[in-house]
Amino acid sequence: MMNQTNEALTDFQRKVYEACSQIPAGKVSTYGLLAKAISCGSAQAVGQALKVNPFAPEVPCHRVVKTDRSIGGFFGQREGAEVTRKVNLLKEEGVKFDERGRVAQGQLWAFSREG
DNA sequence: ACCGTGACGGCGA
């Protein structure tokens, strides 16, 4: 995946991207869950790394939503075109949404320790 | 080295 000259990436970012890559198509995870998977105490910090993800969509940062299952942001935007794109990508992967625009239950991916 | 800024999360109102 990130076999290029990634000196611009911090160690933290690599951990975030690696964990994110584990999420399969058709499933989503949350910033909080991902943070926990890499032993980080801040979901917000995870979001910071994802917003500058240089490997999208190889590293599926679009499969990460908020804990309340609302869509969250995409490439720095918390609303607008990019966010709509995020929803479309998920729909294409088979992810279902409820009438409130949140990811329907039963589609969360739980990180089961491997890294 | 300090300070402000976030694709967040939990909690009280």
Add this chain to the structure above:
DNA sequence: TTCGCCGCCACGG
């Protein structure tokens, strides 16, 4: 249930 506040922690200036 939605809103606001505060805590979290990594980054750039």
